[in-house]
Structures are given as structure tokens and as C-alpha cells.
Amino acid sequence: MMGFGPIAREPDEPTFHHEWEKRAHALTLAAAACGQWNLDMTRHARETLPPAAYLAKSYYDIWACGLEKLLLSTDMVSEQEMKQGKALLAPRPGVGKLAGADVAKMLAKGTPFDRPARTPALHAPGDALRTKVMHPKTHTRLPRYARGKIGVVEAVRGCFVFPDSDAHGGGEDPQWCYTLRFAGRELWGAEADPRLIVSIDAFEPYLERA
Amino acid sequence: MSGEVNHNHSELSEVQLRVKALETILIEKGYVDPAALDALIETYETKVGPRNGARVVARAWSDAGFRERLLADARAAIAELGYGGRQGEHMVAIANTPARHNLVVCTLCSCYPWPVLGLPPVWYKSPAYRSRAVFDPRAVLAEFGVRLAPEVEIRVWDSTAELRYLVVPMRPDQTQGWSEERLARLVTRDSMIGVGLALSPERAAALS
Numbered sequence: 324m325m326g327f328g329p330i331a332r333e334p335d336e337p338t339f340h341h342e343w344e345k346r347a348h349a350l351t352l353a354a355a356a357c358g359q360w361n362l363d364m365t366r367h368a369r370e371t372l373p374p375a376a377y378l379a380k381s382y383y384d385i386w387a388c389g390l391e392k393l394l395l396s397t398d399m400v401s402e403q404e405m406k407q408g409k410a411l412l413a414p415r416p417g418v419g420k421l422a423g424a425d426v427a428k429m430l431a432k433g434t435p436f437d438r439p440a441r442t443p444a445l446h447a448p449g450d451a452l453r454t455k456v457m458h459p460k461t462h463t464r465l466p467r468y469a470r471g472k473i474g475v476v477e478a479v480r481g482c483f484v485f486p487d488s489d490a491h492g493g494g495e496d497p498q499w500c501y502t503l504r505f506a507g508r509e510l511w512g513a514e515a516d517p518r519l520i521v522s523i524d525a526f527e528p529y530l531e532r533a
Numbered sequence: 534m535s536g537e538v539n540h541n542h543s544e545l546s547e548v549q550l551r552v553k554a555l556e557t558i559l560i561e562k563g564y565v566d567p568a569a570l571d572a573l574i575e576t577y578e579t580k581v582g583p584r585n586g587a588r589v590v591a592r593a594w595s596d597a598g599f600r601e602r603l604l605a606d607a608r609a610a611i612a613e614l615g616y617g618g619r620q621g622e623h624m625v626a627i628a629n630t631p632a633r634h635n636l637v638v639c640t641l642c643s644c645y646p647w648p649v650l651g652l653p654p655v656w657y658k659s660p661a662y663r664s665r666a667v668f669d670p671r672a673v674l675a676e677f678g679v680r681l682a683p684e685v686e687i688r689v690w691d692s693t694a695e696l697r698y699l700v701v702p703m704r705p706d707q708t709q710g711w712s713e714e715r716l717a718r719l720v721t722r723d724s725m726i727g728v729g730l731a732l733s734p735e736r737a738a739a740l741s
Contacts, residue, residue, distance in 0.1 A: 325668070327661035330676055336654050338578055343552040348652070349573035350555055353565045366642055382643070382658045384548045390555060400558055408554030410561035423568025430576060433618040436695040464693045466640050468667065483695055500694050511668060518686045521667050524694035
């Protein structure tokens with residue numbers, strides 16, 4: 324999408340603008356540690372908000388909406404509980420919990436997404452590839468502006484969890500990930516900046532030989 | 534979704550009420566430890582931020598061996614300074630040169646290297662930046678006060694997978710012999726995203 328106008332910057336911007344933003348951020352991380360969903364599901368929950376709401380809401384409001392959707396869809400919280408703002412039912416069994424004392428350890432460990440390769444990479448640096456024209460209704464990380472475009476492999480990054488599968492409970496299905504660079508004119512046409520190069524990080528199933 | 538949450542507290546906004554409701558429910562149901570919330574908030578307010586990244590860049594400016602390691606395996610090099618973990622699991626460092634300026638964006642959401650830069654500013658997550666950074670980055674840079682010569686290549690990195698990018702800006706002139714600590718004060722958050730340059734010594738002095 325285009326036409327959003329100038330970028331609104333804020334001098335000396337604080338990390339959070341309101342107390343509720345801190346809490347929405349922390350709640351999202353703590354609830355993710357319950358182990359009932361993964362990061363790709365979280366992204367999918369946010370990006371499938373109604374488009375007008377997605378564009379109008381502030382960032383941590385989008386996070387709160389995403390968290391509400393995930394809690395409902397995993398039956399951790401009921402609609403009735405959400406409406407009344409209090410617990411009404413027993414907790415779902417088998418849900419993990421992040422202890423305060425374990426936060427530093429959890430953050431330091433992070434969530435690595437690289438996985439052992441099951442097959443050799445199909446492509447190598449310097450290869451010219453075309454991104455597929457595809458418009459799945461499900462989650463994908465191939466941006467729309469870079470579909471059906473020819474680029475060159477800049478780096479083979481390794482094998483990573485495949486978001487298109489992981490976001491829908493289809494398992495990690497690890498895939499090779501490539502940094503693919505495009506000339507600005509390939510993406511945007513003849514009027515694009517002649518000195519512009521844009522890259523995306525693309526999973527192997529997004530790519531075909533040019 | 535939760536428009537029926539009662540609105541007796543008229544001073545509270547709808548989103549405040551919803552987040553409060555989420556916190557109450559998750560704690561009451563035993564899913565979330567209030568101490569974990571406190572620890573998370575404290576971490577992102579006080580421990581994680583662009584000062585970490587500035588130390589990484591200052592070391593890269595001072596130590597050619599470190600710079601080489603940083604550009605070859607950023608995660609491992611950054612870990613030498615004690616930074617890493619969530620949203621920094623797969624780091625790539627990219628260095629500006631006189632011929633090439635790097636700029637980082639996440640057009641799909643808000644991917645950002647938390648351990649070295651902290652949480653992203655609002656503008657980084659805005660539709661305006663996310664759409665324009667890949668389409669018209671030279672104008673975006675001009676809005677941020679960076680005017681590049683037309684022959685300088687602009688290299689935009691759209692973080693569409695799990696790699697997280699850190700720009701190593703060019704070291705300003707007239708900083709020979711400076712300590713890492715002093716150099717780090719020239720490294721702004723914006724310069725490590727690529728929407729800014731490192732501060733000149735004069736500019737830094739004027740700002741301090």
C-alpha cells in the first residue's frame with residue numbers, strides 16, 4: 324500500500340508511551356511462553372485483523388488484539404471471560420508458565436529458528452531466480468511487491484522454520500532461506516532510483532529459476 | 534472484540550481496559566506470573582536498547598579483527614560483548630561505505646534486532662516507513678536529514694524472515710585515537726537502522 328505520507332518521528336521517543344503498552348508487550352511475551360502457539364501464529368493473528376483496524380490501531384493495541392485472538396483460539400480464555408474481564412473457568416491443563424525468576428534465562432536463550440538441512444540448497448550465490456506469483460490466503464513472508472520479480476541470490480542463510488507451514492500448525496517444515504536482491508527498477512519500473520537495490524529473505528518454496 | 538468490557542472507569546481508554554482485563558484473566562487463571570511481567574518490563578525499559586548496539590559499532594570502528602568477525606558472524610561477535618537472545622538469534626551486520634548506504638526495514642511487520650537496538654520506535658512500525666523505505670528510500674532518508682550523493686547506492690534490507698540486520702555506519706572523521714566509550718556516543722539508533730549517519734564530533738558536542 325502507498326500514500327501514507329511523511330514519516331512521523333518523535334524526538335526522544337520513550338520505549339513505551341503508556342503503562343498499558345508495557346503491560347501489553349510483557350503479557351504477549353509471558354503468554355507466548357505458555358507454549359500454546361509460535362511466533363508465526365502470532366504474526367498471522369495480528370496481520371489478519373480487519374485491514375482498516377490494522378492500519379488505524381496503535382502498535383501495542385494490535386499486539387493486544389493478536390493476543391486476544393490467540394487466547395480464544397487455543398481455548399485458554401473463553402469469550403465470556405474476555406467480556407467480563409475475569410476468570411470464570413478452570414485453566415486449561417498442560418499449559419506452561421514462565422516464572423519471574425526464569426525471564427532473564429528465557430530471553431537470553433531466545434528462540435532460534437534455524438534447523439538442520441534435510442536436503443542440499445537448490446541455489447547458490449549469483450543465481451538469478453524469479454519469485455513466484457502466489458497469493459495464498461494463509462500466512463506467507465513473501466512480500467507482495469516482490470512477487471513475480473527476478474533477483475540474484477546474495478547469500479544462502481541456512482535452513483529455517485518455514486512460516487507458511489508453522490503459522491498454521493503444519494509443523495516446522497524447515498526450508499532453505501536466501502537473501503535475494505533486486506534492482507529497484509525490477510521492482511518499481513523505469514522511474515525507480517537507478518542506484519536502488521532491495522533485498523528480501525526468501526524461503527526456497529517462494530523461488531523458481533529465472 | 535471485547536467491546537462489552539464495562540466502561541465504568543471513564544478515565545480509562547478502551548484499550549487500557551482490554552489490556553487490564555487480559556492481565557487479570559491471565560494471572561487469575563495461573564497462566565502468567567506477575568513477577569515475570571515485572572521482569573520483562575524492567576528488561577525492555579532499562580537493559581535493552583541502542584546503547585548496546587552503539588558499543589558494538591564502536592568496537593568495530595576500533596578493532597579491525599572484531600569488525601571482520603562482526604561482518605562474518607554477527608551473532609557470535611555481538612555475543613563477545615554480552616548481547617544476544619530473543620530477536621537477535623540470527624544477526625547480520627552490514628557496513629556502510631562511501632559508495633553504498635544500507636537501510637533496514639520490515640515491510641511485513643516490525644522485525645528489529647532487540648538485543649542491540651531495543652524495541653523499535655513507532656515510526657519504524659508505521660505504514661509510512663514500511664511502504665516507503667523500499668519504494669523511495671532516498672526521499673525517506675532526506676526526511677531524516679540524510680542527503681546522499683546521487684551516485685551512492687542505496688541498499689535496502691527487508692527483514693522478511695528471521696534474520697535481523699544491524700547497520701555499521703561509517704566512522705566520522707576527526708575521531709582518531711578516541712576510546713570506544715567516546716566513539717559509542719557518536720553512534721545513534723537511527724544510524725544503526727540506516728536512516729541516519731553517525732554524529733560528527735561537533736554535532737555530538739552540540740547535542741550534549
